[in-house]
Amino acid sequence: MKLLGQKSVSTIISYLFLALFIIFLLHAIYQSIGFGIGYYNWTTSHHLFSETFYVNDEIEYASYEKGKYLFFRFKYPFFDQQMMTGFLSLNTFIFHTFQSIFSCLFFFYGHKNFGDLSNKELFNETIIKHLKTFSVINLLYAPLYFLIWIFIFRSGTEGGMLMTSFAFLFLGIILHFIKAFFQRGFQLQLENNLTI
Amino acid sequence: MSTAICYILFLLFLFFAFHLIYELFGYGISYYNLKTNNKILFDTFYVGNTIDWGGTVGTGNTYFRFKYPFLDQQMVTGIFSLKMFLNHLLQGFFYTLFFFSAFKIFNGMSQKILFNQEVIKWLKRFSILNIIFVPLSILNWFYNFESNFNLDILLIIFIHFLLGIMVYFIIEFFKRGFELQNQADLTI
Numbered sequence: 001m002k003l004l005g006q007k008s009v010s011t012i013i014s015y016l017f018l019a020l021f022i023i024f025l026l027h028a029i030y031q032s033i034g035f036g037i038g039y040y041n042w043t044t045s046h047h048l049f050s051e052t053f054y055v056n057d058e059i060e061y062a063s064y065e066k067g068k069y070l071f072f073r074f075k076y077p078f079f080d081q082q083m084m085t086g087f088l089s090l091n092t093f094i095f096h097t098f099q100s101i102f103s104c105l106f107f108f109y110g111h112k113n114f115g116d117l118s119n120k121e122l123f124n125e126t127i128i129k130h131l132k133t134f135s136v137i138n139l140l141y142a143p144l145y146f147l148i149w150i151f152i153f154r155s156g157t158e159g160g161m162l163m164t165s166f167a168f169l170f171l172g173i174i175l176h177f178i179k180a181f182f183q184r185g186f187q188l189q190l191e192n193n194l195t196i
Numbered sequence: 197m198s199t200a201i202c203y204i205l206f207l208l209f210l211f212f213a214f215h216l217i218y219e220l221f222g223y224g225i226s227y228y229n230l231k232t233n234n235k236i237l238f239d240t241f242y243v244g245n246t247i248d249w250g251g252t253v254g255t256g257n258t259y260f261r262f263k264y265p266f267l268d269q270q271m272v273t274g275i276f277s278l279k280m281f282l283n284h285l286l287q288g289f290f291y292t293l294f295f296f297s298a299f300k301i302f303n304g305m306s307q308k309i310l311f312n313q314e315v316i317k318w319l320k321r322f323s324i325l326n327i328i329f330v331p332l333s334i335l336n337w338f339y340n341f342e343s344n345f346n347l348d349i350l351l352i353i354f355i356h357f358l359l360g361i362m363v364y365f366i367i368e369f370f371k372r373g374f375e376l377q378n379q380a381d382l383t384i
Binding site: 117123181184 | 310311348351352355359362364365366368369370372373376377379380383
């Protein structure tokens with residue numbers, strides 16, 4: 001099977017990224033609704049969907065002193081399966097929002113880029129534009145992640161976190177180079193089209 | 197930009213190549229010392245049944261400690277065994293070749309004509325190198341350490357695998373670019 005062009009490996013990867021994008025987007029939206037409803041219930045003593053979006057100052061798995069922390073546990077709709085849980089605070093909300101926005105953007109632009117690779121003409125302006133955005137998103141991840149980690153959580157760094165940030169930074173740099181290759185290729189393509 | 201990265205990669209290659217050669221040399225000498233009870237360069241390439249690791253003394257195994265030449269600075273230390281040697285050999289060889297091929301790629305990209313066959317050749321080698329590293333390091337982990345996976349190692353392996361795949365795509369871009377370049381040269 002060919003790597004580039006119509007009905008190629010790129011097309012499959014593009015659809016795979018689209019599927020992942022949809023999954024992450026649904027999670028992000030659902031999670032935001034959960035945080036919204038949970039916060040509303042807690043501040044107004046309402047019990048809207050409190051089975052699915054549980055918010056209270058005690059939770060089964062942790063034996064913290066009652067009233068000291070606020071916990072949340074969101075379940076998938078219509079299921080008893082837990083989606084996420086943790087301390088309910090502004091910090092957690094910001095962190096989760098950042099992660100989901102990043103994942104959505106990452107998969108969306110991954111989908112776009114591989115979709116562009118499936119085009120008949122490889123070097124075109126659209127892919128250069130998309131590559132640029134994709135590269136910037138990846139380059140921004142590491143500094144933003146560190147800022148959030150250091151300023152909001154005020155805790156030290158971990159090995160795994162460093163590795164992930166490094167991986168995205170590295171990916172961003174490679175994408176930046178690929179963008180440069182495509183610009184050169186696009187120029188050549190234009191020159192060729194002119195001479196023919 | 198490519199030229200600057202090219203120099204950095206070359207320096208990294210020299211750094212790793214020096215370590216690899218020096219380590220091999222150290223292993224050779226200490227193995228010889230151990231087998232024949234000689235004490236050639238014993239201060240630099242220590243090998244023995246006890247070792248002092250910052251206060252704690254290790255016993256019960258054969259240990260080694262290699263220092264940098266002419267300095268008292270420790271370079272590498274651990275248990276002196278074939279498994280450890282194979283592990284160091286794999287890492288040393290891989291990173292030396294890794295930086296060498298990366299240097300060659302960036303060197304090729306600093307040329308006036310970006311899409312050339314030299315770059316394609318080295319990109320291919322670089323891609324294969326990264327993909328081969330995946331099974332090799334998994335084997336290394338299972339056979340030489342016989343311990344459970346840890347997340348960091350999995351991540352490193354995964355990054356190299358992804359890099360190999362991405363470079364494989366880049367090869368295709370360069371091939372396409374090379375074709376265009378050829379067409380352009382023919383029409384001129």
